[in-house]
Amino acid sequence: MKPNRRDFLRGCVHAALGGVSAYSALGSLGLLNAAMAAGTGTIFPDYKALVCVFLHGGNDSFNTVVPRDSSHHAVYAASRGALALPRQDLIAIDPLPDGLPGDTAQYGLHPQMSALAGLFNGGQAGIVANVGTLVYPTTQQQYQQGTVALPPQLFSHEDQANIWQTSRPDNANAAGWGGRIADLLHSGNPNQAQSMLVSLESQALFQRGDVVNQYVMSSYGVEEIGYLDSWGNDAGVTAFNALRQGGTQRHVFERAYATALNSSITNYEAIGAALNTAGDVGTAFPNSRLGNQLHMVARLIKARNVLNLRRQIFFVSLGGFDTHGSQQAVHPGLLGDLSQSLKAFYDATVELNLGNSVTAFTASDFGRTVSINGDGTDHGWGGHHFVVGGAVRGRRFYGRMPSLAQAGNPDDAGYGQLIPTIAVDQYAATLARWFGLGESGIDDVLPNLGHFASRDIGFVTI
Template sequence: MRTILKEKRQKLFLWSLHHLNSRFSARSLNMKRRDFIKLGSAAVATSGLMSFGQTAKALSIPTGDYKALVCIFLLGGNDGFNMIVPTSNFDYDEYTASRQNMAIAKADLLPVSPLSYGNSSFGFHPQLAELQSLFNSGKLGVMANVGNLVEPITRQQYLERSKSLPDQLFSHNDQQDQWRYVDPQAQKTGLGGRVMDLAVPNNQDPLLTGISIDGRTNWLSSQLNLDLAIGRNGFDQYSYVAPDKNWTQDRRAAFKALLDNNYQDPFIDEFKGLQSRTMELVERVGSQIDTVPDFTTLKPEGSLATKLEMVAKMIAIRAELGMERQVFYVGMGGYDTHDNHISRQQALFTELSQSMKYFYDVTAELGVEQSVTSFTSSEFGRTLTSNGDGTDHAWGNHQLVMGGAVRGGDIYGQIPSLEIAGPDDANDDGRIIPTTSVEQYMVSPLRWFGLTDNELNGVMPNLAAFDPNAVDFML
């Protein structure tokens, strides 16, 4: 009889968790069995969210020295070679010959003068006026022709297949994974997760260290911390057991009684503890977010701005949460422009430019523009050649890095030749071979974040194949 009652109680408990919190569990805290096993082996304290095992190495961070990294992932493969365009006569003629009906008219491009390219001129896409302004004010830089690599490679070596290549080179999922893992061997942890494992101070809540907005990402997958995903409008609430409604009080008391029980099954008992801490997180942090005053910076339309607004709100309550290091991930879809390339790119770039400028201005409003560095990522670029009405999957690509600690107003790395079948073209169709690896791109912001050279080699195991000092765009 006791066994039957125990099984019924456990089933009721699990059903209650699923029914009462299904929306939050699906969107806000993503756990797998390996996470529970990992947590079960950790040292468990008794004080709320800090009960997760905190064995991560602590950086020597002075009190109040807050820093955040924000990865803005452009899903689908952004056409970076239309994002910033060479406008010197020879280079622009080469660009138009290759891009055909995908080319942007020179008169429409927004001129910029990179500090390191005194004899060359460039222009931003006409829909990137806000990014042009940030570039000219020294708050935005361009990382030229970056992409997934196993080792440096030339066109000839690519054609001969004499050097190693990333697996499934032009596949969305595979190349997104390699960007996020930053490891050709595809570790089970992501770059952001490995950085979290090194950068979490002992007094910092590991549940709030790595946060994805509006969807989970393996970029934040970690050995020692949990990756937290919240909605673009904040935390989903436990509405069925809310503390501030009369009709939920009896239900809340019953639910809390379930959470107060001890269960012999370690999986269920840890699940119970996780739900208790999650409930406390939702109600505590959610209520703190609600107290953040509206920003005076006018928010543009679009989901990216809303997601970045939520990042800014989390940063705004950093002191209340005891945060000194945080990493954020925000995705923006729609960049797989196989058709309607020109019109779709106009809309995408409008939203990207306005949203990034909005986010920078909000960090300035909060007084943390020197402490927040944002950077774009995208699985690959687009072909220079047209398929008629669009472009196809390619390889190398330009990226953006933004923040008060960025050496803006410049282009870093090597601008490639845009000649079809030229020295940087892999397949005679405008698939440009990257001249800077993702590892090299990430060295500068991770050093700024506090990682040592030894730690950089640990979080990016393939960095030894490249020159780690090739680019430096941080102050």
């Protein structure tokens, strides 16, 4: 693969730093930062946020978006057996004439997803069909004959979740595509000392950048170092603060630790103060793990002007989608939480007059198999995803809905694992372009994008 601009700049800076001490190298990371983040040099005049909602375990999107006309539902029901949802229970969605699924079928959402169905029918949500990790467009014949490169370790949770978040199946050490976007755009924020990357789920690979460090917090607020506020501990606090003074440590690792610690303290003090100043949103959120995370994201967006940020990327998650068994007992509650939480979050952005400025999108390890294993499904490949926001060209399907036939299915890699027809690269590029990344930056972040015919799926309005 040809080298990209990011790799070239990194190599030049590393070469320039060769032969100097380790401390000088670490102290010169500002040079790397300036080179890597160089862009137009212009502060963004508007505000935009991306929110990745990661569904850990692999969501069964074929019981999320389900055919509801009699002929297509019959094919689905034959493949799904005991897990098939009755036609009459599905919540009808009504795509626009230019957004039909392309297979003549009519679709509905899972019975627990009325809130998200309302967003779709209202034009604030779209469905991106059969997305997955790919190196090149892949047909059934190419897959079975091994004539096209494939993502490594297909159907493995950890590997596929990682590739979804990096979109680099060729590089196991790559940073996340959210982090790489931030590396190129953070210079457009007025306050560059504050990270534009916030994860509500510990350290997220999606948010890992080469230059910009993600800030990790909980849905209940910032995590503080309680030791610094311990009553009657003045001597301890004085000693602690002396140890973390910049540039005073003898060992390179001690200096790196002190730098990271000081950055964390500065960040949590700034974010905590901004949250207090901005106050809460009025929109009610579900009292669930995902609902609480998205509630905090809404509060952080409300505090954007206090933090002086014009671009932010957030990562939230919901687990439990690895439904090998008991799917009928587990899956409805997960989809209900997803639906209600996304609706509340969209309502909060409208409350903040930012409905067109915030786009949320789902991601997951992979889809599930069309075939079942009794009362559950197995690891699949392609799956359907939702994009939500005022900038979304909603009430539309994007891409081609796959066949759900159990036998003679040209979309089936084998064992009911459907081959994706939209690559994560294309999904990511469409979001990155809306977010403000130029074409050369998109190529830097997504070097495999050129393998696919379309660079933009078209589900957001620029």
